[in-house]
Amino acid sequence: MTALxxxxxxxxxxxxxxxxxVPGRVKTRLTPPYLPREAATLAEAALTDTLHTVLQVPVRRRVLVLDGAxxxxxxxxxxxxxxxxGGLDERIAAAFAHCxxxxxxxxxxxxxxxxxxLLIAAARDGADAWFGPAADGGFWALGFADPARAGDLVRGVPMSTDRTGPIQRRRLADAGLLVRDLPTLRDVDTAADAATVAACCPPGSRFAATLAAYTQAAR
Structure with missing residues (x-):
């Protein structure tokens, strides 16, 4: 195991x-080429990988903010x-209220x-906010030294556009926050994204293994 x-x-x-x-509710842009149940299985694998990654980061609390069961x-x-x-901006803002x-x-x-x-190395003390941009123009991570500020700084940001990330990042800077930028990562939205992301996954990735199995079965 690699030392942290x-x-x-x-x-x-x-x-x-x-x-x-749930099939038909997640990763719908993966269909086609994948069936809805396959897209859901890939989403489950991605979520599981993410949860197990978070488990390895030394923090006091880990909270899953879940749409569903x-x-x-x-x-x-x-x-x-x-x-x-409400919209994604409302849901993200409300998530910080649980902190x-x-x-x-x-x-x-x-x-x-x-x-x-990646999370541990990218974190530095002294920041007011953390921002992880996504390759598609969104963001994959957002953090606040004071979670109570999230509401005013997230609500109203247009989500799911190619300008979401820059607009959110500018909101943080315009509020006078010292922002620490995390590396840019690619979200899994399309089949092309899935292939690119799987190639970057660490050994033992459930997502990479699931995608490889589907790719092999299609040959």
């Missing part, structure tokens, strides 16, 4: 915002809270290439 960096992340809480991997894919060690109503007073970082379920080392 010695840096201790400053976050008190790590949040994962996710949707229950937990399944056998959920490991122990997580609190589960439901997502709020303690200490710093908190939220990640999504679409970057199974994420590793504990």
């Amino acid at each position: 960096p010695r840096t201790t992340p400053p976050w008190t809480t790590l949040l994962v915002i996710a949707k229950e991997p 937990p399944g056998p894919w959920l490991p122990s060690g997580f609190e589960v809270v439901p997502q709020a109503e 303690d007073d200490g710093p908190a970082l939220l990640v999504g379920m679409d970057t199974p290439q994420l590793t504990p080392g």
Whole structure:
């Protein structure tokens, strides 16, 4: 096993915002070429990889902010809270309301290439906010030293566009926050994304193994 960096992340809480991997409700842009049940299985694998990565990061609390119901894919060690109503900006803002007073970082379920080392190495004390841009123009991570500020800084940001990330990042800077930027990662949205991400996943990745099995079966 690769040794993790010695840096201790400053976050008190790590949040994962996710949707229950139900066929027809998740990863619909993977169909075609994948069937809805295959897309859901890939989503479950990506979520499972993400949850197990978060388990390896030394923080006080780990919270799954879930649209749907937990399944056998959920490991122990997580609190589960439901997502709020409204658009994604409202749901992200509301997720931070479940945090303690200490710093908190939220990640999504679409970057199974994420590793504990990446999170730990990218974290530096002294920041007011953390921002992880996504290759498609969105973001895969967002954090606040004071989670109570999330509401004003996230609500109203247009989500799911190729300008979402820059707009959110500018909101943080315009508020006078010292922002620490995390590496750019690619979300799994399309089949091409899935292949690119799988090639970047660490050994033992459930997502990479699932995609490889589907690719082999299609030959």
